[in-house]
Amino acid sequence: MSGLVNVLVIGAVIAVVVFRQCSAQQITDDRRWWVLPGILLVLLLREPGLVDPRHAALSAAVLGAEMVVGLVTGAGWAWTTRLWREADGSLWSKGTKATAFVWTGGLALRAALYGVAALMGIHQGTAALMAALAVMLAARGGALMWRAGQMRPAYSVSMRGDSMHGDFMHGGSAYGGSGDRAMSRPAWKDRV
Secondary structure, rough: OOOOOOOOOHHHHHHHHHHHHOOOHEEEEOOOOOOHHHHHHHHOOOOOOOOHHHHHHHHHHHHHHHHHHHHHHHHHHHHHHEEEEOOOOEEEEEOOHHHEEEEHHHHHHHHHHHHHHHHHOOOOHHHHHHHHHHHHHHHHHHHHHHHHHHHHOEEEEEEOOOOOEEOOOOOOOOOOOOOOOOOEEEHHHOOO
């Protein structure tokens, strides 16, 4: 694959990811979060020049640092993403302002690594960028799915006299029940 095609693929992936991050997205159990990083890795394996043969050790060290930056950026992206449940029990996510700071910080670190590599005479092609992007997307997807798995379904507590009954909440939101008689457990604890 030519360098121009790689740049276009990387640009398209980033555009799709940023667009999806800026809008609310439903999280499903279909476990497809690994598909896009997998496609990037397949494209990467077909691409020569992941490591500069003239500076193999230094190039591998810079590539390793880029993978760490991608891993940290992806994990930070997942941890700063807002997760919530709707009244119907569906799980949703959306990026926050902190997510934008994580992205900006990751881009700045990536640019700094690229600059250091250029000063050292190490050639980095688009394969290194695709590898870092694949690691970042895989880390984000895995961490976000883990967080989503930790979120329990919203429960409601009905108060009828002295008894309390925990049921799955069918109305309202995860932070308050529908009507006066049902509210989520955290909201009930705050009122007592």
